[in-house]
Amino acid sequence: MSALAAENVAIAFGGIVAVDGVSFSVEPGNIFSIIGPNGAGKTTLFNIMSGIYRPGSGRILLAGEDVTGLEPHRLAAKGLARTFQNLQIFFRMSVVENVMVGRHLREARDLMKALFRFPSVGHQNRATREKARELLAFVGLADRADDAAGSLPYGGLRRLEIARALALEPRLLLLDEPAAGCNPVETEAVEGLVREIVRSGITVVLVEHDMRFVMRVSDRILVLDGGKKLAEGTADEVRRNPQVIAAYLGRYGSKEAARARS
Amino acid sequence: MRGIFSKRRMTLLVLVALVAVLPLVFPSGYYYRVAALVWISALAAVGLNILMGYAGQVSLGHAGFFGVGAYAVAIGPARLGLASWICILLGAAASGGIAWLVGRPILRLKGHYLAIGTLGFGVLIALVLTSEAKWTGGPDGTSVARLAVANMRISGPTAWYWISGFVLVFGAWLALNLEDSPAGRALRALHDSEIAAALGGIDVARHKLWAFVLAAVYASIAGSELALFDGFITPDTAGFLHSIELVAMVVLGGMGSVLGSVVGAALLTTLPQLLTVFVEYEQALLGLIIMLAMIFLRLGIVPGVQRMLARSAS
Numbered sequence A: 001m002s003a004l005a006a007e008n009v010a011i012a013f014g015g016i017v018a019v020d021g022v023s024f025s026v027e028p029g030n031i032f033s034i035i036g037p038n039g040a041g042k043t044t045l046f047n048i049m050s051g052i053y054r055p056g057s058g059r060i061l062l063a064g065e066d067v068t069g070l071e072p073h074r075l076a077a078k079g080l081a082r083t084f085q086n087l088q089i090f091f092r093m094s095v096v097e098n099v100m101v102g103r104h105l106r107e108a109r110d111l112m113k114a115l116f117r118f119p120s121v122g123h124q125n126r127a128t129r130e131k132a133r134e135l136l137a138f139v140g141l142a143d144r145a146d147d148a149a150g151s152l153p154y155g156g157l158r159r160l161e162i163a164r165a166l167a168l169e170p171r172l173l174l175l176d177e178p179a180a181g182c183n184p185v186e187t188e189a190v191e192g193l194v195r196e197i198v199r200s201g202i203t204v205v206l207v208e209h210d211m212r213f214v215m216r217v218s219d220r221i222l223v224l225d226g227g228k229k230l231a232e233g234t235a236d237e238v239r240r241n242p243q244v245i246a247a248y249l250g251r252y253g254s255k256e257a258a259r260a261r262s
Numbered sequence B: 001m002r003g004i005f006s007k008r009r010m011t012l013l014v015l016v017a018l019v020a021v022l023p024l025v026f027p028s029g030y031y032y033r034v035a036a037l038v039w040i041s042a043l044a045a046v047g048l049n050i051l052m053g054y055a056g057q058v059s060l061g062h063a064g065f066f067g068v069g070a071y072a073v074a075i076g077p078a079r080l081g082l083a084s085w086i087c088i089l090l091g092a093a094a095s096g097g098i099a100w101l102v103g104r105p106i107l108r109l110k111g112h113y114l115a116i117g118t119l120g121f122g123v124l125i126a127l128v129l130t131s132e133a134k135w136t137g138g139p140d141g142t143s144v145a146r147l148a149v150a151n152m153r154i155s156g157p158t159a160w161y162w163i164s165g166f167v168l169v170f171g172a173w174l175a176l177n178l179e180d181s182p183a184g185r186a187l188r189a190l191h192d193s194e195i196a197a198a199l200g201g202i203d204v205a206r207h208k209l210w211a212f213v214l215a216a217v218y219a220s221i222a223g224s225e226l227a228l229f230d231g232f233i234t235p236d237t238a239g240f241l242h243s244i245e246l247v248a249m250v251v252l253g254g255m256g257s258v259l260g261s262v263v264g265a266a267l268l269t270t271l272p273q274l275l276t277v278f279v280e281y282e283q284a285l286l287g288l289i290i291m292l293a294m295i296f297l298r299l300g301i302v303p304g305v306q307r308m309l310a311r312s313a314s
């Protein structure tokens, strides 16, 4: 059974069809990448898969279960986590607290016990903080745990989002441009993280503009263009696909196309 | 920041010390009255801070719940023969229930729309209290029977100083406990990004609703206290101006800071009394002080001062 599948998913905003009858399926334990030019519908597809938008038509299956139109917090409870292309950081909180929020579903959440500060609440806080610190160490932010989230550099914020998503202990992780705005060194760090995340048994769906990164890590790649599926296959298959080459040549000129092929 | 000197414990310690020590420096009995009024307003502000400061949801009708609590202890004993303390609880339950019912549709609104929605709700309550004159005494208000426990009448500024001080410390303790719990983190998270909070597994609508209910209960109990203390109540306690005053306490003191809510309540309660020496300039000066505080301490007084101290220390 596939970890995630989309069946003929479509959505329109006003007159603009942002995603137009897209189908694909992601095998468990894979890195599945979605590429395509700006405005192709990648983020919109992520928003549909994570319950932010309800698709106009089509279905989303999570581990075989129809989850179309389920609210985001219910999808999270079913093991889906994600990061955001336009960062969604809790800027009023510290770095470690951002990750602690991600533990929400793993915590006992009795409001009365919290208000009256039962001893279990304090114990749990300590355990949650400990786990959050481990995740910060994993993404290389251990020394920034107690700083204000807003004090992190851009690359740090991207890794903070990954740590927060992992805090949920997801089965499926959606990463929307995790290396956007990162320098080559930071990008390499993100690539290493993605590999380790998959090794730990989490299925990853990745949207990324850095073609070298995508070509290196992906088990399969879906190419979107104008909301439609242009191609799907392994890195090699996609690289050789004439339609993909044409689309990239047409829009970006030879430099990008060469990069996509290299 | 954790351990014995966690923010939670420090805040509590400061509050307990304030309540315990202030009477030693009171030159006259009048000060007990002013301080009791501060503690009562502060309780409502600490509650509103859960909704506004933690969760970032504005309520411009919060005095409505204050009014429900106030009129519960006015009407219950006089018309239904209930004990005052039972009416405090009934008022709180009614406020919580109303908040739960009204909160569902109203908290779907965001930003300015939420502000107007809650404003409308507050106006509605004040209107009901004004027009149902048979029960409420109408615009002229109504007298309130004094609190009695075991046939002992509790009245006067000194008694109410200690009661309201104790209730405030207890309310602050609950709010601080909440802040440092999964629910509190959820509220502070959704303040910054509802989408990221929801994808962290947080039921955003439910958390907002409970914050609204809690804030309503705090306001209601504060309203009951004020009515019992003053022995008289008018619909103005539920009115728009009072709602604005509560919001100003939270913002001036510092959103998200329990101590800030107390400081904001203290300033907005005592400043008008202090400024009376300036006679006709009183209101203008009050406005000027609030403006300057917000310009120079954008985060509000307590977080603003805390940040300044942290900067000068490092």
Ligand SMILES: Nc1ncnc2c1ncn2[C@@H]1O[C@H](COP(=O)(O)OP(=O)(O)O)[C@@H](O)[C@H]1O
Binding pocket: A013, A016, A017, A018, A036, A037, A038, A039, A040, A041, A042, A043, A044, A045
């Ligand atoms: N909420 C929205 N309202 C209107 N148009 C939208 C909305 N979200 C996305 N779109 C449109 O859908 C198209 C796809 O956008 P997006 O999914 O962000 O592309 P990508 O992530 O591939 O760059 C764009 O034309 C964009 O303007």
Ligand SMILES: [Mg+2]
Binding pocket: A042, A043, A044, A085
């Ligand atoms: Mg995008």
